[in-house]
Amino acid sequence: MNDMLKTTPDFSIDQASALLTDHYGLSGTLSLLASERDQNFKVEAADGATYILKVVNAAEPEIESDFQTALLSHVATFAGELPVPHIAPTLAGTSLAETTSQHGVRHRLRLVSWVSGLPLAETGRSAAALQSLGRMLGRFDASLKGFMHPGALRDLDWDIRNAGRSADRLAHISDPEDRALLERFLTRFTQSVAPRLATLRSAVIHNDANDWNVLVDKSDHDRISGLIDFGDALYAPVIAEVAIAAAYAGLDHPDPMGATAAIARGYHAEYPLLEEEVDLLFDLIAMRLVTSVTISASRRAHTADNPYLAISEKPAWTLLRKLDRMNRRFAIAILRKACGFEAAPGTRGVTAWIAENRKTLAPLLERPAATYPAALVPYGDPNHPMTVNSSGEQPDEAQAIWEDHCREHGIALGIGPWGEARTVYAGEMFVSRLVENTRRTRHLGLDLFMAAGTKVFTPIAATVVSVEVEQDPLGYGCLIALRHEPEGCPPFVSLWGHMAHEAMGRIKAGDRLEAGALVGEMGAPKENGGWAPHLHLQLSVDTSLSATEILGVGEPQYLDVWAELFPDARTFAGIAEEFYKKSGRAHDEIVKLRKELLLPNLSISYDKPIKFVRGEGVWLIDDSGRAYLDCFNNVCHIGHAHPAVVEAMAKQAATLNTNTRYLHDNIVAYAERLTATLPKELTVAGFVNSGSEANSLALRLMRAHTGRENAITLDWSYHGTTQELIDISPYKFRRKGGKGPKPHVHVAAVPDSYRAPADWPAEEHGKRFAESVAEQIAVMQAKGEGPGFFIAESIPSVAGQVFLPEGYLKEVYRLVREAGGVCIADEVQVGFGRVGSHWWAFETQGVVPDIVTMGKPIGDGHPLAAVVTTRDVTDSFNNGMEYFNTFGGNPVSCAVGLAVLDVIEGQDLRGNALAVGNYLISSFKAMQARYEVIGDVRGMGLFLGIELVTDRKTKAPATEFARAVSNGARQRGVLMGTEGPHDNVLKMRPPMIFSKRDADHLLAVLEETFADVKRKLG
Structure with a gap:
C-alpha cells in the first residue's frame, strides 16, 4: 500500500457515525461526499441541523489544520454574515478532534456547519451569478485583511507563484502541439509575469474558488449562497483569488473573458483591485490552467480511477487553446474596463487631448473635412448597393453607383461611422476569438469615401511605424500606421487603410511627417482590398499593437471597450458632432412657422436656407455637421463663442445683472478702457443695446447740441432700423417700400474712387467728392438753414466696401463744422481694430469726429453698443432730462465688452x-x-x-x-x-x-x- 493510500482516511459510514457521537454527541444520517485527499460526510443530524464531518488526511501537517481552524474562526468573528462553514466545537470544547484508523494512522476531525446551495458547476453560470461570486470573494478576502497564520505560508504547487513548476511536468504531455502550447504560456510567465508577482500585494486567500466550491441559491441561481472547502487557502497575491475563480468559471463558457470580467467587476466593488494586478489577470488565469493540466497529467498513471482529478482536464485544454488564440492585449483591455480602469493606459488622455486641440489640427483632406457636403454610407443596410454581397464580394458597379448618388445629391464626402453594425463582414477573418459562435460586426474605424486618388494628410506630426500591403480579399490593401507623440498627450497610433500602393515607394518606417504632410491617396478597388475607394481611419491608444493587430471590426458585446482602445477618429479627422445627430425642427417646418409667426418681411439668406446650430471661432456649423468658413458675419468680431467672452458672460450673469441706477465697477471700468482707445477729445460714453440705438442716441445728442434736424448722409448708406434712421438711410428709403428722402435729409454722393470721373486726378478725389457735401450745405443755406450733422460709415459698407479717398473726411468735417453742424462717425461695422492699422477706421483719415457710434463687433455677438462723444456735446445733452436705458451698460454687457478688449489687445x-x-x-x-x-x-x-x-x-x-x-x-x-x-x-x-x-x-x-x-x- 503506497503512502498516499495509508494517509488517506477510509472510514465506513457506521464508523463515521460513531465518531460523530463520540466526539460531538450528535446522531443522524450520514452520506459520503466526493473528495481528493480527505474524507467528507454530510451529516443530517437528528436535531434538524446539517453539518459536514471532515476526516483530515493524515499527511496534512497539524499546522495546516490549525490554520484552517484559525481562518474560519477569524471570519466568524469579523464577517459572521458570510455564508461559509462555521466550526462546531467538540464535546470537550475544542475545534478539532482526533481518532485512529484501523491501520493505526492518526487522523484529525472537524465538524462544520452545512452551507446550503447548489454547486455553481450545475447551473448556467450567468453573468449575474459570476459577478455575485466576485463580490463574495471580495468580501471574504476583505474580512481576512490583517489575518496571518504560520500555516498560510506553506509550499503548494497550487500556489500561483509556483506555476512555473509546471515546466517540470511537461514530460507527461505526450502531444507535441499541446506541449508547445504550454511552453508558450510558461515562457511568458517566467519572463514577464513571475518577476512582477513579488511586487504585488499579498494576503490570505481562499485559493480554490472552483465552481464546485461555490454554491448558488437553489431558487435564485444568480445569487451566490456559499463558499466552501478551505483546504487550499494560503498566503498569496490577492489577484490570484480572481484568477483562480475565473479559470474555473471560464471552462466550457462561450465567453471566458466576459465571465472573468463579471467576477473581476464584482470583486473590485468589494475589494478594489490595482491596475498592475488586473494587467496580470489574463496570464494568471492561463497559468492556473497550465498547473491544472500538468498536475493531472503527472498523476494520471496511478489515479486513473479517480474521476475527481480529471473532471476539468478536457475543458481546461479547450480554454487554454482559446486563450492562446486571443490577443492578450484585448483581453486585458476588457478586464481593465470591467474594473473601471482605462482600457489601456492613456486612453482618456488621448481622447481629451484631441478634443482640446481639435481647432489646431491640420485638415485631413485638402480642405477641412467638415466643410464638404457629406452623407452617411449605410453599410449597415444590407440592401444598400455599396454593401458587400453574401459571397463576400462588393459589386463591381459599387463605385459608379456611389458616384452617381453623390452627383445627384450634391455629396462630396461619404462617411462610414465608428461603431456601425454591419452585415458585410462575411469572411472567416471576422469570426470572434473572444466569444464562441459570434462574428465581429461593429466597425471600429471611420470610413471617408471619396474618389480614388484623393490625397489624405496627417492632422498632427507623426513617425511612420509601418507601410505594408495586406493581400487578403476584403482586407486593407495598402496599410499605413503612424505614431503620434504630441506634447502633453500619451502616444497613440493612427491606422490608414485601403490606400493606394504609391505610398510603398514614397514613405517607409522611421520617416518623420510634419502636421499637414501627405500620408497617401485613397486606393482604387484593385489595390485597396476590393472595396469602393475610401479611407479606413482608425486610432489605437495601445501603441504595442502592430498595424495588422489593430482590430478594425469588433464584437458588439465589447463595444464599450473598443471605444476606449480604438476611439472614434471623427474629431481627429475633423468631422463635426452635428453630422451624427440632428436636433430641432426640420428646415421646411421652420420656414413655414416663420411665415406664420414672424414679420413677413424678415428675410432669409440663400434660396436653400441654412440652419446653423453652432458657431466656433471662424466657423459656423449647420444641423448636418457641415462647417462654413464665416467671412461675412462681422458681429462675432473675435470669433464665434469665444471662450473668454463666454466665461465673462457666464461668470457675471451668475453673480449679478442689474441696471445703471446702481453702482457697479464694470460700467466705469469699461468706459475707461473703451475711451482710452479713442482720440483724447472723445471722453464720454453712453451704453445701449444695438447699433441702431447708438445712432438714435447720437441724433439726440446732435439735436441737443445744435438745435437742428438737417442731415447730410451718403448715398446708399444704412444706419439702423428705427424710423428716424431709415429716414437718413438711402439704402432703405430709395429702394422698394421706401418713400424717398424727407425734406431735412440731404444726400451726398458716395465717394467711390473706383467710379470717379476719369478726368479727376487721383490725388483730388477726396476734395472733388467733398464738393457734393458742399452742394448740400449750400442748398440748406439758401433756405436760411444749416446742417445739423453729417453722418457716414468710416468705410461705407452697404455701398460696396467703399474706401474713402485720402483727405475726404478732413474736407467734409471742415465744411460741416464751419456751417455749424457736428460730424458723426458710424463705426458700427468697421470699428474695434478691424482695419488693422488703427482701432477706428476714421483714424485712417486723420480726423476726430464729434460723436462716434459703435455696435456689432463690440460684444462679439452679445447685444451691446455705445456712443462716445466730447465733453462739449455731453454738456449740451445734460439739459435736465434724465437719460436711462434699462439694459444699456448692465454689468453682464460690460463684462463682455471688457473681455473683447482683453482679447483684441492680448492677442494682438x-x-x-x-x-x-x-x-x-x-x-x-x-x-x-x-x-x-x-x-x-x-x-x-x-x-x-x-x-x-x-x-x-x-x-x-x-x-x-x-x-x-x-x-x-x-x-x-x-x-x-x-x-x-x-x-x-x-x-x-x-x-x-x-x-x-x-x-x-x-x-x-x-x-x-x-x-x-x-x-x-x-
Missing part, C-alpha cells in the same frame, strides 16, 4: 488683421491678373471687397457673376455677401482671429468658384 488681433488682410489683398490682386471680371480689389485689414465687372473700361457691373460666386462659395462652405448699388461687390468681413490657413482656404474656394462660374457664364 489688430496686428493679425493687418497681416492677414494684406496677404488676402495681394492674393486677390493676383487673381485680378487672371480674371478680367475682377475690376477692383479694395480692403484694409479684414474689411475687404472685390468688385466684379463685365468690362474693365466701362465698369459695367457683373451682378450675375457676383451672385454666382457668392452662391458657389456657399456651396463650397464659405460665407460671403454681395453689396453695392448693383450687388456686384463681393463683401468679406471675417473674424479678427482669421489665420493665414483660413485665408488660404478662402482663396482656394474663390479660385475654384471663379473658374467654375467662368465656365458656366462665359
